[in-house]
Amino acid sequence: MLQIKPILSTLMRNKSGPILLLIQIILSVAIVANASFIISERIALMDRDSGTAEDQVFNFRLYTFDTNIDLESQIQRDIRAIRDLPGVIDASTTSMVPLSGGGWSSGYTVGSSEETAKDTEGAAIYYGDEHIVNSLGVELIEGRNFYEEEILTGSPDLATHGIVSKAFAKETWGDEPAIGQIMYAGDFGEMPIKIIGVVDKLQGAWVNSSYLDNSVILNIQLVNVFTKVLVRAEVGTLAQLKEAIPATLHKDNRNRVIEGFTLISEHRKRVYRNHELMATVLSMMVVLLLLITSLGLAGMVMFNIERRTKQIGTRRALGAKKRDIISFFLVENYIICLVGGVIGGFVAVLLGQQLMSLYSLPQLDLIYPLMTVAGLIVLTTIAVILPARKAARISPAIATRSV
Amino acid sequence: MFFYYLDLAWRSIKKTPLMSLLMVLAISIGIGITITTLNVYQLMSENPAGERSDKLVAVQLWSQGKDAWKEFNNQLTYQDAYNLRKSDVPVRQTAMFITGLALQTEDPDFVPLLESVRVTDSDFFDMFSVPFIYGKAWDKGVDTEALYQVVINEVLNKQLFSGEDSIGKTLYLDSKPYQIVGVTKTWSPSPLYFDVTTGAFKDSAQIFVPFSLAPIEEFQSWGNNQSWKRESINNYSQRLNSEMHWIQFWAEVQDDKQRDEYAQWLKRYVEQQQLIGRFDSPEAAAQLSNVAQWLELNEVVPEDNKILVGLSALFLVVCLVNMLGLLLAKFLKRAPEIGVRRAIGASRAQIFSQHMVEVGLIGFGGGVLGLVWAWVSLSLLSSRFDLEQSLTHLDTSMWLIAPVIAIFAALVAGTYPALRICSTNPSVHLKSQ
Structure with missing residues (x-):
């Protein structure tokens, strides 16, 4: 029903495009999983309560000479x-x-x-x-x-x-x-x-x-x-x-100097600044990475549609519904995503271990690669459906033309 | 020929504006992120001592007891610093720490300021190449026979004496009169390598006073004070005789030979101290580090930055793979056109270089745009997090590094698609026309 076999043979016929997409997804999963793990770890650190009335309490220095x-x-x-x-x-x-x-x-x-x-x-x-x-x-x-x-x-x-x-x-x-x-x-x-x-x-x-x-x-x-x-x-x-x-x-x-009035909430901001900075830069990276991956994917799909115009027209002429055309592109994407996700998960764990051995980071939690793959599937669905709808509109008559 | 290819490339880019834009965006974001993290990393790991890096050595002593700290502390006890100052092996040497004093002038209406003050020896200024506008450091004699003399910096001199030559004038620190002997130019190496104990990216102090005044004036330490021994410290003389680590110590050696000689001298010093019952750990020793080693030892570049540089390099790879895919698609679409060109006599090499020029042009665009991203993200980060200026200005070297990385990366990514396209067989495409 999902026409996996013809899709696989399409993928095998022209390998370089899908392989590049695969590499991109593997790397994205590895980076995003580790980055979001570090982000959530930093956020958990910053969320800890000091026990004091942080918005009310301030300190200052008094120097008597x-x-x-x-x-x-x-x-x-x-x-x-x-x-x-x-x-x-x-x-x-x-x-x-x-x-x-x-x-x-x-x-x-x-x-x-x-x-x-x-x-x-x-x-x-x-x-x-x-x-x-x-x-x-x-x-x-x-x-x-x-x-x-x-x-x-x-x-x-x-x-x-x-x-x-x-x-x-x-x-x-x-x-x-x-x-x-x-x-x-x-x-x-x-x-x-x-x-x-x-x-x-x-x-x-x-x-x-x-x-x-x-x-x-x-x-x-x-x-x-x-x-x-x-x-x-x-x-x-x-x-x-x-x-x-x-x-x-x-x-x-x-004869004294009185200065340095600072609320504990300001101390908090300052003392966690580096953690917040790290979390911000990494979040920026994650968002941009996902954006680039989905834009790249959308570009590839658009290109594929143009190349397969005749094929799609023929399929439509032979009775395929618009839905089938879209699902063809979607399933193609899911196959790459899943394979990339599994390999990417492994790479993510390897990268996590590398980071753990070099730096003082805890072990990567497996939920992060899983979440990343799930997120990628949702995101790539959008990136595929938008151009694929255009493919579905290709008229069956196109198959009868010679060029 | 190059310009003809450039023209062709520009036409080809214009023909598929969306795809070209996507490619430039992809590479520019990758470059932007990489340059951002690389810039911060580079500014942090810079060795501000330059060519003097090998001559300046920080001294550490394993003076702690048997079960105490498992590593060298980065500061010394006062008694060790005091003894080390007597060595005549190094060319120059200085003990130092940071304190805070109330600053007043002869003007009674002047509101007292609390200023951080570096307590140090006269050699400090020559060792760390501090430039003077007026006067010079206090005499070497003051390092043993204390005098109330002070060196201030340009900014403070402007504030107190409207920038005039203030040598010989008096200012009051904790109500004591000090005579100004020197005014330094604004000078703040980054990282502040000679004292990384309280943050390596702070500004240097504005006021310098002789170390020999410490026992007389009982300057408080504003830096780190670390003890491994439980001892009661209730007054300054107990502090001076304690095992507490709170003094930084640097020496200058001429060459490796003198460094070895100094290491030998320190070894004898440790043995001598063992005779009087100190340094009772089996690991007791002295350690010398030059500036580069010192920055490494104190992890001046935080781990987070290394992780970020690593991840952003991977990020760049993703962007390149992305671009590679798009390029491949684009070039293959043009195969019929290339078939015609090949048929009318263009050589493979010509087709290849034509496409590489196009790829290089896209890379260049990405590099320039990437610099803009890096500039935007650095200024956003510095305003959002109120970071030190020294860490967020876009280093001039990046103006060159960014386009070079971008073009190089684009060329690497473009090689495969360009090879694919120039190896197409013209007859296939001609037939289908």
Whole structure:
């Protein structure tokens, strides 16, 4: 019914055209499958949630170069003044900013005795006061926040209480409750930190690290000439706070530089920029490749129609319906597509393996070549039907003419 | 003859405008994509040190303990940098890191600026060929006996002193007065090979101060600070004596002989440090890399770019196969005409070259159009992603590379169809007429 045999013999009679089409389809499947795999992988990376209120939280840098002041009370005054500004929900000093690409990280020692002690995975370390949880907009799901009197000022080594992210708690203590556990900032027994709370999700600063979801918040207000300040404010108030915060702080003491106001959502854009760039360029490639393949195919079909005008006219004269003519071209295309798809699938896997061995890419998922072949079949159907309709209109009378 | 073929080719292209357009489009898109990725790749992998690449070497030391990092860190500890500076083997050498300081002038109304500052030695400027407009680097003596001297760049000089010769004037960094000794021309090699720790495609710092001031002024490090050892660092002197890696170190050697000599010197240094209980890993060693090796080592060209160049080359192949198919169809359709030409005396070689000229013309069109695509896509990408200028300007070499690749690729793709057509037997076609 599908007239596969006559189609095959047509294909065999003039091999070079179909072979070229076959090569094109094989390469297209290999490229498109791998490219769309990389694209979807990058999109999945970019979709991860940082756990914070990204549109509300911003940070800025505060650099005090006045040496004749008590830095500690200066910073505390500054933070209080910021919290009182209209639009501000909360504010805290911090050691790092989520998704910003720079910050602090470390592993800790856990265990019940010196012999069984082991190192944890790395975790991002946020030093802040009792306002940092609210300033980040993260959700506390177990335990409690720091009390005001638990906050210590000065050096990071003093930390005694910690709030950890759920991912870090699970990785470190498994199903045991994290609340009440002790971990050590030094070797076993040195600088103990008691876990008092767990937040649902809080990411660190490095989106390509393997421990992005591991975070620890410690009860220290850092006192340093360079201070990072985290502010959570109503959406849309940043533009006005950008003016109000320096004005307020400069009124208190002029000898500092205040700059670098950045929303976490902007950090996100910047830190994922390369992934987004890769996804965009590859998508561009996929679209253009499919376009070129279908245009090329349409061109070939047009040419074939012209060459086969007499043959088509004869077939029409012998009783073939218009439908049959179109299906002839379609089946011809499907045969090439399927053969090309199968070989292209293999080539795609080979190419994927090559990329995997050379670069840090995961193994190609088989669904991608399959999807690509399916997509190509749909696309080539359109590319074939449009010119083939013209072929179907060829009058049977053409067969009776000699030229 | 060439121009006659060109005329024939142009007529043939005009006869089938749609098909010709398709072919030019196919090749131009392939070229456009390839040139886009190639351009970014080339700009990233450029070796900005040029012929000095072999003379400049980055020093790395495996100073970490037994179970620590499994590779050389790309920076040194302060104590190692301090000791290495005493070596008299290299011609020049410099330790450095980046910091940030508040900048003020003698004008009280000047709003303080936070500027990134490179803390380095006097040799830095000669080693990395920094051009000066006014003055020069601080004296070599300052590298051991610290003085509050500073080198600024042209842009900052324009901003602060409206571009005048500012040698001898004073500016304030963190409220301390520094005397200006030199003003450099705007100079920003890309990649910023001597410090790739915080991104290789940033602009170079605008202010340079002596490294010898670091222990006195306690400059904070704005770069990467990496520790393998758990030690408590609460003040600057603990930092200077720690095992934390945060200093970049480069040396300049005259030739390979001196490089070997320096490697020997470093080997002895490692052994000497082992005697006092440091460098306790069995793998403890020193490693020297010239600029080319250094760029390779630090993977300045990201993997993504290599993948993109590879995929776009495959893309170009698809475009060529596409074009090959179309050409074949087109040429074979013209077989009767060729039969007549052959019958009245055109040789095979003539037919072949006639078609190759046509193919070359299509390739040229594709190359030119491809350049336009590349320019469009680069400017779209740079505005959409706010990329560094140094990565998205269309390199001048591409003006030549694009048409050459396009014509060459088109000729390769056109060879088979042209061969097919010139080997047709004239009598077959003459008969059917």
